[in-house]
Amino acid sequence: MSKNETTGNSKDLFSTYQENVDKIFNGIKQSVPQYHQSITNVQQEYLQAYENVVDSTITLQKEYAKKAGIAANIPEATLKVIHDTTEEFVKAASIQNQVALATIDATQQNIKTFNDNAKSFADLNRNILQSWISVFTTKNN
Numbered sequence: 001m002s003k004n005e006t007t008g009n010s011k012d013l014f015s016t017y018q019e020n021v022d023k024i025f026n027g028i029k030q031s032v033p034q035y036h037q038s039i040t041n042v043q044q045e046y047l048q049a050y051e052n053v054v055d056s057t058i059t060l061q062k063e064y065a066k067k068a069g070i071a072a073n074i075p076e077a078t079l080k081v082i083h084d085t086t087e088e089f090v091k092a093a094s095i096q097n098q099v100a101l102a103t104i105d106a107t108q109q110n111i112k113t114f115n116d117n118a119k120s121f122a123d124l125n126r127n128i129l130q131s132w133i134s135v136f137t138t139k140n141n
Contacts, residue, residue, distance in 0.1 A: 065072050
């Protein structure tokens, strides 16, 4: 017999409730990998599209400048500032990503800790409930 079955065909409210909650969570658990893959695919596609737009824009601007006879040479000092600024931006983005990932990991650990302690919380509540009930029930001596 499974944990949701009772003797005979009758089920009480709680076993019916548990059975339906189990079905809901099982459905959700099956869809999580699909959502993960879909979100990853969208992120990759968006990044590729954005990169293509930027590359196309640079190519178009370069062609326009060449055909219009606009000089595109820049002084060495300006080139250095551009490179240094890009390097600092890359470093800042890396740090931001590390902080975001650490935050996600900490959140996951907090949820895991809560999950690990859920049984203890239930036991504590069961003991409290039992003590309340014992106050109102008569004892046979």
